Amino acid sequence: MLRGLRLSQPFLQRSSVPVNSFNRLRVVNHVKSGISHRCKSTEKVLAYPGEKSVFDDKLEFHSTKEILPTYRIMNEDGIIINSEEDPKLDRDTVVKMYRHMVSLNAMDNVLYDVQRQGRISFYMTNYGEEATHLGSAAALKPEDTIFAQYREAGVFLWRGFSLDDFMNQCQSNSLDYGKGRQMPVHYGSRRLNIQTISSPLATQIPQATGSAYAQKMTKSGNCTVCYFGEGAASEGDFHAAINFAATLETPSIFFCRNNRWAISTPSTEQYRGDGIAGRGVSYGLKTIRVDGNDIFAVYNATKAARKIAVEDNQPVMIEAMTYRVSHHSTSDDSTRYRTLSEIEQWKIKHDPVKRLYNYLLSKGWWSEEMETTSRTEARKEVLSALKRAEAQKKPSPDECFNDVYDELTPQLIQQRQEMREHVKKYPQNYPIDQHLV
Amino acid sequence: MPSVIIDNIEAVPGLIQRLYTISERHLLDGILSSIDNSVMRTKRQLITIYKLVALISENLLCRQTVKRPPIKIQGQRRAFSITSPLNQELRPPTEKDEELSVDALGRPTKKTNLYTAINQAMDIALATDPKALLFGEDVAFGGVFRCSTGLREKHGADRVFNTPLCEQGIAGFAIGVAAQGHTAIAEIQFADYIFPAFDQIVNEAAKYRYRSGNQFDVGGLTFRAPYGAVGHGGLYHSQSPEAYFCHTPGLKVVVPRSPVQAKGLLLASIRDPNPVIFLEPKWLYRSSIEEVPIEDYEIPLGEAEVIRNGEHVTIVGWGAQLLVLEQAIQMAEEKLGITCELIDMKTLLPLDIDTVVKSVKKTGKLLISHEAPKTGGLAGEIACAVQERAFLHLEAPIKRVTGYDTPFPLVFERFYFPDALKNYEAIKELIEY
Numbered sequence: 014m015l016r017g018l019r020l021s022q023p024f025l026q027r028s029s030v031p032v033n034s035f036n037r038l039r040v041v042n043h044v045k046s047g048i049s050h051r052c053k054s055t056e057k058v059l060a061y062p063g064e065k066s067v068f069d070d071k072l073e074f075h076s077t078k079e080i081l082p083t084y085r086i087m088n089e090d091g092i093i094i095n096s097e098e099d100p101k102l103d104r105d106t107v108v109k110m111y112r113h114m115v116s117l118n119a120m121d122n123v124l125y126d127v128q129r130q131g132r133i134s135f136y137m138t139n140y141g142e143e144a145t146h147l148g149s150a151a152a153l154k155p156e157d158t159i160f161a162q163y164r165e166a167g168v169f170l171w172r173g174f175s176l177d178d179f180m181n182q183c184q185s186n187s188l189d190y191g192k193g194r195q196m197p198v199h200y201g202s203r204r205l206n207i208q209t210i211s212s213p214l215a216t217q218i219p220q221a222t223g224s225a226y227a228q229k230m231t232k233s234g235n236c237t238v239c240y241f242g243e244g245a246a247s248e249g250d251f252h253a254a255i256n257f258a259a260t261l262e263t264p265s266i267f268f269c270r271n272n273r274w275a276i277s278t279p280s281t282e283q284y285r286g287d288g289i290a291g292r293g294v295s296y297g298l299k300t301i302r303v304d305g306n307d308i309f310a311v312y313n314a315t316k317a318a319r320k321i322a323v324e325d326n327q328p329v330m331i332e333a334m335t336y337r338v339s340h341h342s343t344s345d346d347s348t349r350y351r352t353l354s355e356i357e358q359w360k361i362k363h364d365p366v367k368r369l370y371n372y373l374l375s376k377g378w379w380s381e382e383m384e385t386t387s388r389t390e391a392r393k394e395v396l397s398a399l400k401r402a403e404a405q406k407k408p409s410p411d412e413c414f415n416d417v418y419d420e421l422t423p424q425l426i427q428q429r430q431e432m433r434e435h436v437k438k439y440p441q442n443y444p445i446d447q448h449l450v
Numbered sequence: 451m452p453s454v455i456i457d458n459i460e461a462v463p464g465l466i467q468r469l470y471t472i473s474e475r476h477l478l479d480g481i482l483s484s485i486d487n488s489v490m491r492t493k494r495q496l497i498t499i500y501k502l503v504a505l506i507s508e509n510l511l512c513r514q515t516v517k518r519p520p521i522k523i524q525g526q527r528r529a530f531s532i533t534s535p536l537n538q539e540l541r542p543p544t545e546k547d548e549e550l551s552v553d554a555l556g557r558p559t560k561k562t563n564l565y566t567a568i569n570q571a572m573d574i575a576l577a578t579d580p581k582a583l584l585f586g587e588d589v590a591f592g593g594v595f596r597c598s599t600g601l602r603e604k605h606g607a608d609r610v611f612n613t614p615l616c617e618q619g620i621a622g623f624a625i626g627v628a629a630q631g632h633t634a635i636a637e638i639q640f641a642d643y644i645f646p647a648f649d650q651i652v653n654e655a656a657k658y659r660y661r662s663g664n665q666f667d668v669g670g671l672t673f674r675a676p677y678g679a680v681g682h683g684g685l686y687h688s689q690s691p692e693a694y695f696c697h698t699p700g701l702k703v704v705v706p707r708s709p710v711q712a713k714g715l716l717l718a719s720i721r722d723p724n725p726v727i728f729l730e731p732k733w734l735y736r737s738s739i740e741e742v743p744i745e746d747y748e749i750p751l752g753e754a755e756v757i758r759n760g761e762h763v764t765i766v767g768w769g770a771q772l773l774v775l776e777q778a779i780q781m782a783e784e785k786l787g788i789t790c791e792l793i794d795m796k797t798l799l800p801l802d803i804d805t806v807v808k809s810v811k812k813t814g815k816l817l818i819s820h821e822a823p824k825t826g827g828l829a830g831e832i833a834c835a836v837q838e839r840a841f842l843h844l845e846a847p848i849k850r851v852t853g854y855d856t857p858f859p860l861v862f863e864r865f866y867f868p869d870a871l872k873n874y875e876a877i878k879e880l881i882e883y
């Protein structure tokens with residue numbers, strides 16, 4: 014066994030990373046393997062890249078012994094259960110978080126219905142996961158780059174993506190930054206440092222690792238945050254991404270929204286072992302599992318993760334445990350594969366919005382009256398933004414050909430010409446009046 | 451040697467017909483000499499004459515070519531509706547659809563939509579082959595397009611199951627299943643998401659037999675994936691990736707156009723001893739309804755089908771595009787007074803070029819249409835293969851009506867799409883050439 018190797022010489026010594034002491038919050042590193050006293054070999058330790066393994070003469074197959082705990086500081090009723098962990102955010106910040114939750118809900122309510130009426134082609138709501146969005150986004154710096162999946166509208170809101178921006182994208186109108194080319198909810202904003210969303214799952218995760226490496230090279234002092242679902246984490250890209258991040262020591266935060274479902278597939282059919290957090294640990298990432306419906310736990314975890322990423326150039330994994338209260342999308346009816354009572358339970362008992370609402374009430378920063386007016390206001394704002402977006406024309410059909418490359422190829426120029434001539438010949442057969450010329 | 455001087459293109463068909471019936475070689479020579487003498491005025495006329503002469507020399511000219519009715523072009527534009535001579539109806543199902551009837555072969559049939567036809571094929575495959583397995587993302591509850599509805603309940607959770615969300619895993623797993631002699635029916639949720647599996651499909655499945663000297667094969671493997679436009683799919687729910695796979699020796703690529711075809715072709719694909727990529731036109735899943743035989747039947751792979759006979763233009767397509775082509779043909783036949791021959795390729799790898807060549811030799815004109823972008827698309831391959839074998843029969847450059855060389859754009863879909871009008875225009879240009 015491993016004859017010829019000089020076992021006493023480690024191939025690579027793991028660099029020791031300064032212990033993070035942010036608010037006593039525990040970011041779990043490798044679970045230490047049990048050390049045996051029956052070791053009889055002259056060499057006691059097998060030095061191997063990464064970890065030291067002690068020789069053991071007991072035949073034993075190991076499996077996950079200890080499930081990583083879930084970090085939580087605020088309970089279901091919005092009561093801080095450990096005041097030492099309270100991030101003690103000021104009134105304005107917390108109210109802003111809450112107001113964004115309200116806006117997010119209003120937008121989801123309106124756009125879901127609008128899709129049902131056939132006024133937009135598709136939509137995905139964010140219900141139940143609001144705290145993962147706002148808690149994490151609030152802990153980042155605007156300069157940090159974000160790679161998202163598609164169910165992170167709250168992150169966009171926090172960064173400053175306006176309701177008009179959302180509506181323009183969902184309406185595929187000429188003000189949409191993506192020029193109407195992608196389906197609704199595929200937002201992106203250069204100004205806000207959020208890369209444009211792409212439907213193929215998990216592709217953004219290794220991209221985020223590369224982005225973080227580039228940030229490290231330029232000593233930007235920023236990190237890249239990557240959001241993804243627990244379903245997407247089954248893709249090969251996820252594994253490549255975190256392995257690259259670990260070995261290349263990138264300032265990355267991998268933020269998994271574990272909402273229990275990937276369309277109809279429950280997380281029990283998605284993975285075994287200790288979930289996504291377990292993978293973070295096993296790939297050598299500092300890892301934490303948090304209650305994703307506790308906005309302050311998410312905030313603290315992300316803030317600490319950012320510190321590790323930026324100060325130590327180490328990637329961090331956050332697994333936020335939450336629940337997809339919504340149907341997967343407007344194309345889905347989730348009662349086909351899960352019980353109403355399951356949904357209801359999460360909606361009523363674990364609602365992250367209600368939790369923050371209770372917290373605000375207990376602080377005296379919010380009232381039932383403010384609740385009613387803010388909800389009405391939010392709906393109004395969404396509706397008027399929608400109206401403005403609907404009044405806008407769609408982009409010029411010429412935009413079909415732009416941006417495939419930095420400039421048009423001869424083929425594209427010819428095809429554009431063919432299209433123009435054809436449409437000119439049959440103007441009634443194409444929706445030209447809906448588009449800019 | 452008597453010499454014939456041709457100075458008028460209109461005289462050619464009559465002359466050819468005469469030549470054909472009397473087979474007088476000296477007249478042919480006369481035509482050739484007239485060409486040499488450059489009596490014909492334009493280069494195009496010369497080419498036409500030259501080709502006709504070549505046809506006669508090969509004794510391949512059929513009377514129809516000469517006896518074509520004069521071509522009239524009517525100026526009026528008219529609205530056209532979606533009715534399909536493919537015997538498909540585009541409408542939601544009704545109660546009457548439950549009734550049984552009998553098809554031309556005496557087989558009992560039932561009105562069935564495309565996803566149900568696929569469901570039936572898989573049901574039969576699972577029932578007749580105890581080694582068959584069906585899996586993919588969200589397959590257990592019936593699949594996002596409902597294709598596997600009820601199959602888990604019927605055939606067991608160990609035979610019809612969800613996989614984790616990982617296409618390369620699905621493909622590699624399927625290859626392993628097939629390498630053990632089992633039958634793997636693997637669903638990729640959208641053809642747009644097949645690319646993580648590309649390595650497994652192209653480097654592994656396709657080369658498994660070859661690299662092992664036929665010791666091993668993964669013939670029991672079929673990948674099913676919905677492909678193509680739906681009207682609102684945008685970049686990643688609309689693609690037609692057939693050409694990537696048609697560039698891969700060792701695979702077969704199959705695309706059905708209708709419920710009857712889908713059931714027969716899928717059963718043939720599952721049972722074919724080679725790995726098959728089976729692309730399902732998601733646009734037609736619900737909307738296309740046909741009388742589908744209830745029984746187990748197969749439609750052979752590797753055979754194209756002439757689904758409409760005609761004389762003036764050969765039109766080639768596959769899958770959902772055939773419905774678009776039917777519309778274009780209806781317009782062309784009404785307005786131009788011509789007839790078109792429509793060919794469904796069905797299997798895109800290997801291509802049944804014989805069927806297309808045979809038709810092109812009759813019509814002299816060819817149009818190929820697909821949704822995928824033009825450059826590197828399969829139309830180019832078909833065009834080249836046809837001209838290799840029928841160059842002298844061609845009376846006009848082969849036309850392609852395809853998607854543009856751009857990603858599939860949501861808001862420009864109507865402009866991007868190779869629709870009936872664009873195909874009609876192409877037919878018209880071919881006829882007027």
Ligand SMILES: Cc1ncc(C[n+]2csc(CCOP(=O)(O)OP(=O)(O)O)c2C)c(N)n1
Pocket residue numbers: 164212213214215241242243244245246270272274275276337341587615617639643646
């Ligand atoms: C590569 C790829 N495969 C399949 C899909 C289809 N698809 C879209 S969302 C989804 C489920 C994703 O679940 P998860 O990552 O948990 O995110 P959630 O929807 O729960 O937020 C699937 C299978 C896709 N978009 N991309």
Ligand SMILES: [Mg+2]
Pocket residue numbers: 242243244270271272273274275276337
């Ligand atoms: Mg999920």
